[in-house]
Amino acid sequence: MKTVAIIEDQTAIREMVSQAVIDPSEYNVIIESGDGQIGCDSCLEQKPEFVILDVMLPNLNGTEILRIFREKIPETQVLIFSGYQSPSLVRELLQAGAHGFVEKSAPLSELRKGIEIVSNGGSYFGPEVALLLREAMADPRSSDSGINILTKREREILQLIAESHSTRDIAAKLSISVKTAENHRTNLMRKLDLHDVASLTRYAINNGLISIGN
The missing domain is CATH 1.10.10.10 (Winged helix-like DNA-binding domain superfamily/Winged helix DNA-binding domain)
Structure with missing residues (x-):
């Protein structure tokens, strides 16, 4: 059973992911936090195998959390789950260490698929994010400033x-x-x-x- 952290500042979404999306027979949610700094500190202490991470968080945003994870707990797999995306942001998150990205507008089936693939060491991107990623790859200048x-x-x-x-x-x-x-x-x-x-x-x-x- 994989250990999981959910760092998401909207309580309803955090509870929905924990209670309705995560399969309790396969995953053990050991950390739930709505604060970026607190969630990051808890992960550094407890070292979950898999993290579902929002981007826009109070006190420490998702990009900075990823950079800290890459340095301190690089074995942890991270799936971004966010309502905000742009070509430059997607590229920056990948460079910071994200293993996948599912947009909040996607069906829950996409989130479940992303959780399964990323938690097992793969990479997964929701349909809108995949399109943005192609745009970012097509225009390397998009993240150079x-x-x-x-x-x-x-x-x-x-x-x-x-x-x-x-x-x-x-x-x-x-x-x-x-x-x-x-x-x-x-x-x-x-x-x-x-x-x-x-x-x-x-x-x-x-x-x-x-x-x-x-």
């Missing part, structure tokens, strides 16, 4: 800014000085050529760092 030019710290700060945290709050949350937080904020604004919080927030939403509900 934008979010990918930001450092890990700048992406963290972008997410926190979009979640309405002040510079002082960001500094405290990341255990850095206010001046350092200000410098990171200035650098990411310069790189993205965006110069107000509203623009940064729209950018974060469009690139799958947060959802409108977060």
Whole structure:
């Protein structure tokens, strides 16, 4: 029986996957979390064999979680289950270590198929994501700019800014000085050529760092 983690911020979806999609005779759900940081920490501690992961999560987004998993628990198989997808995001998630991606608009049969294949070491992409992946492969420039030019710290700060945290709050949350937080904020604004919080927030939403509900 494979051990499973579900990291998804919408409670109803998390419970639906756990109770209606996962086969309890084959999978043991040992972690359920709606918070990216808490879910990531729990996985690093308990090392589940398989993770169902949303992209837009509070405190730590799915892309950053994948990068941490790739370094700390590379044997864990990860299936992205998200309502947001774009060619650049799909490519970035694959580069970060995702083994599959099923869109939330897909039938539950697609999710079950993705769970079965990815948990057993394969790769699986829902029909919409497969189309986006072909677009990303056809246009290599699609991920050569934008979010990918930001450092890990700048992406963290972008997410926190979009979640309405002040510079002082960001500094405290990341255990850095206010001046350092200000410098990171200035650098990411310069790189993205965006110069107000509203623009940064729209950018974060469009690139799958947060959802409108977060």
